[in-house]
Amino acid sequence: xxxxxxxxxxxxxxxxxxxxxxxxxxxxxxxxxxxxxxxxxxxxxxxxxxxxxxxxxxxxxxxxxxxxxxxxxxxxxxxxxxxxxxxxxxxxxxxxxxxxxxxxxxxxxxxxxxxxxxxxxxxxxxxxxxxxxxxxxxxxxxxxxxxxxxxxxxxxxxxxxxxxxxxxxxxxxxxxxxxxxxxxxxxxxxxxxxxxxxxxxxxxxxxxxxxxxxxxxxxxxxx
Numbered sequence: 001x002x003x004x005x006x007x008x009x010x011x012x013x014x015x016x017x018x019x020x021x022x023x024x025x026x027x028x029x030x031x032x033x034x035x036x037x038x039x040x041x042x043x044x045x046x047x048x049x050x051x052x053x054x055x056x057x058x059x060x061x062x063x064x065x066x067x068x069x070x071x072x073x074x075x076x077x078x079x080x081x082x083x084x085x086x087x088x089x090x091x092x093x094x095x096x097x098x099x100x101x102x103x104x105x106x107x108x109x110x111x112x113x114x115x116x117x118x119x120x121x122x123x124x125x126x127x128x129x130x131x132x133x134x135x136x137x138x139x140x141x142x143x144x145x146x147x148x149x150x151x152x153x154x155x156x157x158x159x160x161x162x163x164x165x166x167x168x169x170x171x172x173x174x175x176x177x178x179x180x181x182x183x184x185x186x187x188x189x190x191x192x193x194x195x196x197x198x199x200x201x202x203x204x205x206x207x208x209x210x211x212x213x214x215x216x217x218x219x220x221x222x223x
């Protein structure tokens with residue numbers, strides 16, 4: 001009974017969170033009407049810089065032991081892959097430092113990430129010519145879509161460490177996607193599957209009024 005009560009409470013929290021974010025989308029909350037260029041302005045319109053790293057999720061933080069973690073990559077690719085933790089860590093590793101921008105208005109500068117580059121992954125799975133988009137699926141069943149052209153960049157990676165330490169569970173560990181040029185809801189936590197697609201499809205927040213791409217400098221907060 002205690003577990004049922006806990007699940008019910010999490011469901012209520014999640015429902016209220018989703019409803020509030022859907023209301024933000026309907027009202028166009030936080031929009032300034034400005035646009036900017038990243039080479040001219042480091043802080044995107046409507047954002048504020050923070051020193052901490054706020055925790056945002058849907059009320060569920062999956063506990064994924066490393067010996068049970070798996071990442072599947074498939075869809076419109078020549079070589080579908082499935083990595084366990086040992087295989088993932090055996091891939092070439094990179095470090096990238098980037099700013100991150102959350103749609104809830106905060107930005108954090110100079111985050112150091114360690115992980116596997118998106119371009120290394122693309123070189124292995126070999127997307128078919130008709131593949132134009134991706135869908136990320138997380139261990140909490142969260143989904144978000146992304147143009148393949150945004151994934152195919154030198155600052156995009158599958159990160160397992162932040163500032164030299166394993167990414168904690170509440171921030172999406174053991175592995176999360178990092179796509180720093182877009183709002184951070186596109187950088188899926190607790191990643192478990194990447195699906196390559198011909199057509200764009202909305203993920204969790206996109207189906208609830210958020211933008212299909214999410215460029216911070218043109219304030220693509222909502223659809």
